[in-house]
Amino acid sequence: MKKTLVKENSYYDSVTLMSLSSKVLGVDGVLEAVISMGTEMNKELLRNVGLATDESEAAGNNDLIIAISAADRNSYEEAIRLVEELLGSSRQGRTQGVEKKYRSIDEAVGDIDANVAVISVPGMYAAREARIALENDMHVMLFSDNVEIEDERKLKEMGREKGLLVMGPDCGTASINNIGLCFANEVRKGNIGIVGASGTGMQEIMVQIHRHGGGISQAIGTGGRDLHRDIGGIMMLEGLKALNKDDDTDVIVLVSKPPAEEVEAKMLDEVKDIDKPVVICFLDGEEENEQLADVSFVHTLYDAAITAVKLSGTGGKTDRDAGDPAEKVAEIKETLKKSQKYFRGLYCGGTLCTEALSIARDSFNSIKSNVAERGQEMLEDIHNYTGNVLLDLGEDEFTAGRPHPMIDPTLRNMKIVEEAEDGEVGVILLDFVLGYGAHEDPVGKTLESIDKARDIAKSNGRNIAFVAYICGTDMDRQDYGKQRKMLEKNGIIVANSNVEAVNMVIELLN
Amino acid sequence: MGINNIFGRELNILNIGTSKFKEDLELQGQKVVDIDWEPPAGGDIELLNILDRFSSDEKVILANKKAVDIMINAHPILVDVDRALDVIPGMKPNLILHSGPPIQWDRMAGPMKGAIIGALIYEGLAEDEDSAVKLVESGKIEFAPCHEHSAVGPMAGIISPSMPVHVVHNRTYDNYSYCTINEGLGKVLRYGAFSDEVIQRLKWIEKEFAPVLKKALSLVEDGIDIKSLISQAVHMGDECHNRNKAATSLFFREITSYILETGVKMSIIKRILKFIKENEHYFLNLSMPACKAATDAAMGIEHSTIVTTMARNGVEFGIKVSGLGKDKWFTGPANMIEGLMFPGYKEEDANPDIGDSAITETYGIGGFMMGGAPAIVQFVGGTVKDAIEYSEKMYRITTAENNNFSIPTLDFRGSAIGIDLLKVIDTGILPIINTGMAHRTAGIGQVGAGLVTPPMDCFTKAIKEFDEVYGG
Structure with a gap:
């Protein structure tokens, strides 16, 4: 069932709402969920996913829209319960406590x-x-x-x-x-x-x-x-x-x-x-x-x-992580088929994506990217493409109504699985950004999708090489060491810099 | 030094937006204060653009200061009681004044129609309901808002030519205001009752009460200082809109010796003193014209966004803004009052908001001082904490504090005065009014009391007009 509710004069910030939308999408049987304020942009999004109603069209910037499409009544109600629970608790949080509240x-x-x-x-x-x-x-x-x-x-x-x-x-x-x-x-x-x-x-x-x-x-x-x-x-x-x-x-x-x-x-x-x-x-x-x-x-x-x-004048020590990735790269390179000629870079960090393009450009005949500024490199359609592609998934075209992949990897996880369907893809390049503002366990939240992607490839008789770079330090709150180990344990090649990661991709495909 | 000032200094951070950033800053041991942010002006970009044009406009700031200073410095004094026809500017034998913004007979609320019928009978222009209605429908009777004739009236607010009115003089700015004598509770004209009992009481006020009070006031050297009475009463639990117990007592104390001095018969004096003593709302019809005299003086100051009138006629709520002239109303549909119903009445019995008494809130008393009037709180259906919160909230939409009227429970902070149109639009906070509820049907009387606000429409219309006038 599909239903779109409008709650007048209930403002919530977009980050709260986006993380809410992604939690609701996680409810079994929920097909689409858009929980957002009634801005023009959000209303357009609703029209695009077929959840717009007269009521939602009439909603204003200060009105909350809860649009959910679910396989059946039970899952719809489950989703609504979750919305109310999560919104309710955040509202309560705003009024409890002795702290003085400021409105401006x-x-x-x-x-x-x-x-x-x-x-x-x-x-x-x-x-x-x-x-x-x-x-x-x-x-x-x-x-x-x-x-x-x-x-x-x-x-x-x-x-x-x-x-x-x-x-x-x-x-x-x-x-x-x-x-x-x-x-x-x-x-x-x-x-x-x-x-x-x-x-x-x-x-x-x-x-x-x-x-x-x-x-x-x-x-x-x-x-x-x-x-x-x-x-x-x-x-x-x-x-x-x-x-x-x-x-x-x-x-x-x-x-x-x-x-x-x-x-x-x-x-x-x-x-x-x-x-x-x-x-x-x-x-x-x-x-x-x-x-x-x-x-x-x-x-x-x-x-x-x-x-x-x-x-x-302060340098000297380079804390390169132990182990020689070159060996690993050579090992995995052996498993790739000849038809697997291309790589896909799925980035959360826009500038990291640009840096990757600037390095990889010289080693491949063609790379397309949504961050490219030179004509022949521009990616025309972000959903339909072939060949080598570098995507910044933090761009508006991906994040409209969805949380930025640095905050919530869901968006990229879907993309990882998608790329595995393409028989010409040999390497998937990923960045993981740690630190304040970022997801508390980005690697942990991504591994499942990597497994899924590998299963798809395997069922088609292929292997996909994963190369990752973790933009983080040993002082970051997500525990860099642990994030890195999780990747390595799962057979993912981890580079020490974004540049190194891109060079590994080049090595794997050339 | 500029930017370098922040280097090495402790950060005191305000977070405006998602609370995730606050949490992460707290993880780093930082002091962060979260702003409970909502889109200003209800998210309306057109209104925001207007706000941005005016909110730091020096001309607006100065004009508002001037308007509010006038309101604060006003000094209303009760100087006389006289016949409406003789003192109210523009009053005519066939003119009836009513509360709120202008309205035609066929759109009037039940209580207002009833009160007009009563007034026509009282004036001897009609014999009964039917002939009164016929007279009105003949078009021979004219109607106008009290507010357009320097007057105010509670509930239906009907003033007809023969009615005696309190005459209040604003000593600082030499303007006058007028209001009828409060008839008490129960079956009264202001709630639309027009039975014989009501008409007889009005006649008694005209023939016996008013002449004695007039004589008594003539004996008072400088008149009765209403500003001073309000200042004292708000320290005694009144807010001088819905609670006038203390103020009426203070007035009684002031006037009694002069009434005795008039030398009229003791039997008459007894009736007069009993009438004041037994009507706890006597003072309402003094506090209202006092507020009217003060706010009228602040009308017509160019560039000022201060609200100088709030009034309702039972169908529409209307406001006036100083910088937009004394004749311009901005109206929207009157709201229903939220509060407690008297036993035996249901919510659907109540009429929408009615009366000129919101002039008290316009002047920063009434609902704005509820925090200092705990006794009224239960009556309007709330807690003392709510009341204090309401009073505190009003500082966010006003430009000044009036130290003449201070609130004991807020450590004697001056009441919030000078409702600023821009601030109302910005914050979305509407002025709070505590008020009585009239029955929908004429003549039944008060059915409850509670809280109400003006509709936002009044303010959005006003700010758009302000932009038309001053934006170019």
């Missing part, structure tokens, strides 16, 4: 001397909250996406004026005073400061710095559009200047996709005035013609990390 930033700042606001409300409201936070002299971590670029510019100009950080919009990662905001790994404290326009890119650099014995002073996120022409790199430049003045920072790393030309010029101009060594990582960029003293240009996250560690 204005209300709270008077009572507590807040200096940082972490904002993750829906995009259309986010700029407003950020502005209020800035008006109240708070640094802003703006996780929300779908913020108008004009609003972003205004916010950043205001931040620059007031000497406040505006990290975002669409900023997933930052580490201020070694406190991880949103998605961040626990890493050693040190003398390398990072300003980055990419979330998982910063995570990978931090992780690799840690693995090579270095440490982090500050990691300032700017959001992906900071180096866009319309923003002009305001936060990148402000962050750079701040790190230059910071006594605890000796080396500065800047990371982003290649910026607009005039923005790059402005940036390099600013870099000339910096008296500390600077590592610039324009990910997947062209070779630089420019030669600047004390500036190193690199093009992968990995190179950014090791160059910075070298410059910081």
